Amino acid sequence: MSGDGWSRRRFVGTLARTAAAAAAFPAATACGDPSAPGRAATPEAPGASTGASGRESGTPGPRPLLLGTYTSVEGGGKGIGLAAYDPRTGRITDRGTVTGVADPSYLAAHPDGRTLYAVNEREEGAVTAVRLSDHAVLGSRGTGGAGPCHLSVHPGGRWLLSANYGSGSVAVHPIDASGALGERTDLVTHSAPPPGPGQRGPHAHQIVTSPDAGHVLAVDLGTDTVHTYRLDEGAGTLTEVARARTRPGAGPRHLTFHPGGRHAYLANEVDNTVAACAYDPDTGRLTIGEAQSTGTGSGTNHPAQILVTADGAYAFLANRGHNSLTRYAVEADGARLRLLDTVPVGGDFPRQIAFSPGGGLLFAANQRSGTVSVFHVARDSGELRSAGGPFASPVAVCALPL
Numbered sequence: 001m002s003g004d005g006w007s008r009r010r011f012v013g014t015l016a017r018t019a020a021a022a023a024a025f026p027a028a029t030a031c032g033d034p035s036a037p038g039r040a041a042t043p044e045a046p047g048a049s050t051g052a053s054g055r056e057s058g059t060p061g062p063r064p065l066l067l068g069t070y071t072s073v074e075g076g077g078k079g080i081g082l083a084a085y086d087p088r089t090g091r092i093t094d095r096g097t098v099t100g101v102a103d104p105s106y107l108a109a110h111p112d113g114r115t116l117y118a119v120n121e122r123e124e125g126a127v128t129a130v131r132l133s134d135h136a137v138l139g140s141r142g143t144g145g146a147g148p149c150h151l152s153v154h155p156g157g158r159w160l161l162s163a164n165y166g167s168g169s170v171a172v173h174p175i176d177a178s179g180a181l182g183e184r185t186d187l188v189t190h191s192a193p194p195p196g197p198g199q200r201g202p203h204a205h206q207i208v209t210s211p212d213a214g215h216v217l218a219v220d221l222g223t224d225t226v227h228t229y230r231l232d233e234g235a236g237t238l239t240e241v242a243r244a245r246t247r248p249g250a251g252p253r254h255l256t257f258h259p260g261g262r263h264a265y266l267a268n269e270v271d272n273t274v275a276a277c278a279y280d281p282d283t284g285r286l287t288i289g290e291a292q293s294t295g296t297g298s299g300t301n302h303p304a305q306i307l308v309t310a311d312g313a314y315a316f317l318a319n320r321g322h323n324s325l326t327r328y329a330v331e332a333d334g335a336r337l338r339l340l341d342t343v344p345v346g347g348d349f350p351r352q353i354a355f356s357p358g359g360g361l362l363f364a365a366n367q368r369s370g371t372v373s374v375f376h377v378a379r380d381s382g383e384l385r386s387a388g389g390p391f392a393s394p395v396a397v398c399a400l401p402l
Contacts, residue, residue: 063087063356064095064132066116067372068107068365068398075370076395080104080118080130083391085401090361090374090387098135101128106150106352107400111157115179116400119148119162127151127162127173129181132402138180144187145169150206154213159185159236161207163218168202170218170229172236185236188229196224197249198270205253205269211261215241215284221251221269228284244286246275254305259312263334267303267317272296274306274317274328276337295342296322305353307362314382318350318364325353325364325375327382343384346373356401361387365396372399 067081082095104118114133120126120140125148129138145164152161153175160173160181169189174182190202203222209231210217216229216238228242246252251270257279258264264277266288273291280287294303294317301321308315312334317326324342331338347366354363355377362384364373371390378385393399 062093064402065092065363065372066107066109066398066400066402067393067396068104068118068352068400069393069395070103070105070121070397071101072103072122073395077393080107080116081393082135083393085356085361085363085374087356087358087361090376092372092374092391098130098137100137101130102126104128105397106148107398108151108153109400109402110153110175110179111155113402115175117151117153117160117181119143119151121147121149121165123147123166125162125164125166127160127171127181129175129179131179138178141173141181141184143169143171143173144184145171145189145204150204152208154209154216154231154233156213156233158233159231161209161216161231163204163207165203165205165221168204168220168222170204170207170227170238172231172238174236186238188238188240190218190220190223190225190227193223193225193243193245195222196251199223199251206255208255208257210279210281210284211257211259212281214281217255217284217286219252219255219266221253224248224250224252226252226255226266226286226288228286230284242283242285244277244288246288247271247291250275250291253303256306256308256315258308258330258334259310260334265306265308265315265337267306269302269304272301272303274303274337276335278335292337293339294319294322295326295339296324304351307353307355309355309377309382310359316353316362316382316384318345318353320349320351320367323348323350323366325350325362325384327384329382340382343375346386347371347390351397352399354399354401361401363399363401365393365399366390367395367397370394370396372396 062084065083069077080098105121125143128140146166149165199222206219229238250268253269278287304318315328328337348369374387375384
């Protein structure tokens with residue numbers, strides 16, 4: 001979104017929400033109760049039992065799916081949604097809700113799989129820890145900023161990183177042995193460079209660690225900048241070491257790395273483009289390449305999240321407005337993206353996408369339609385095949401398969 005402040009992020013995606021999606025979720029379901037009535041996303045697709053790619057076929061039984069939402073908008077969720085998915089068919093069933101977590105619009109799991117972290121995307125932003133074994137809320141800590149919209153766990157598992165969209169800042173919190181969060185150890189506000197065209201200030205949209213864990217990169221939509229930091233793993237503090245600028249008005253939103261570790265791909269929300277980037281692991285310097293098409297034509301479209309397959313062969317982009325997923329071939333050892341096609345996402349306003357752990361499924365959280373779409377990902381071609389009809393989830397802004 002352009003520079004109208006973090007509150008616009010919360011409400012812009014709910015305007016076309018269907019009443020049916022909101023009505024599908026009564027307020028009272030037991031938190032994490034595995035005996036809660038199941039609600040299937042779709043009947044099993046014919047021929048889907050082995051999975052389109054085969055990468056999930058050996059995974060036994062259902063797997064957890066966590067769902068982020070806004071709790072403070074009309075028709076929103078009651079907390080973090082709990083579901084399960086069949087890793088072979090993509091079929092989703094409802095498992096209840098973790099209540100007591102406000103506006104959990106983005107989710108991330110600890111590397112040890114025991115704790116879930118959620119942003120609380122409110123004016124007085126916070127982050128919350130939830131124990132996954134029994135869905136107990138372990139407490140919340142303030143981020144020191146407004147509207148946190150993204151978080152990630154440093155690969156060492158000792159630090160939680162979060163991005164405050166509204167105030168244009170990034171925060172660090174320690175993680176103790178139980179998975180609970182300590183008081184914030186650092187807060188860095190993006191006071192420079194000045195805001196880009198149409199922006200009123202900085203808007204930190206993502207914070208992520210490089211594949212070699214040597215640097216932390218923060219994407220700021222408001223200043224058209226990607227900041228690179230070093231994290232002091234003893235003190236939990238950030239020191240800026242490099243800064244990369246997109247072309248003015250691009251509005252960078254989300255960065256993802258190629259598994260080779262020397263290239264990354266940037267989704268630009270405002271000017272509806274993507275860019276392949278070179279990355280130097282020694283210095284942390286990101287070099288942003290030329291803007292490329294999303295394949296969505298001349299209509300209004302806001303790219304959201306971009307993902308790369310584990311083998312580095314294909315990339316996928318979620319398109320809000322065009323309501324599609326763009327598929328790219330990754331070439332030249334990660335240095336180049338080649339547009340292949342777009343596929344309808346089967347929902348309205350895909351805010352976030354995620355692969356299942358084995359990579360055989362892709363999940364798309366569709367904010368305005370209040371649904372989650374599931375696709376099989378073909379191993380050899382990266383082609384997407386729908387796993388069936390969408391799963392109802394109120395104001396779906398994040399889907400995290402475990």
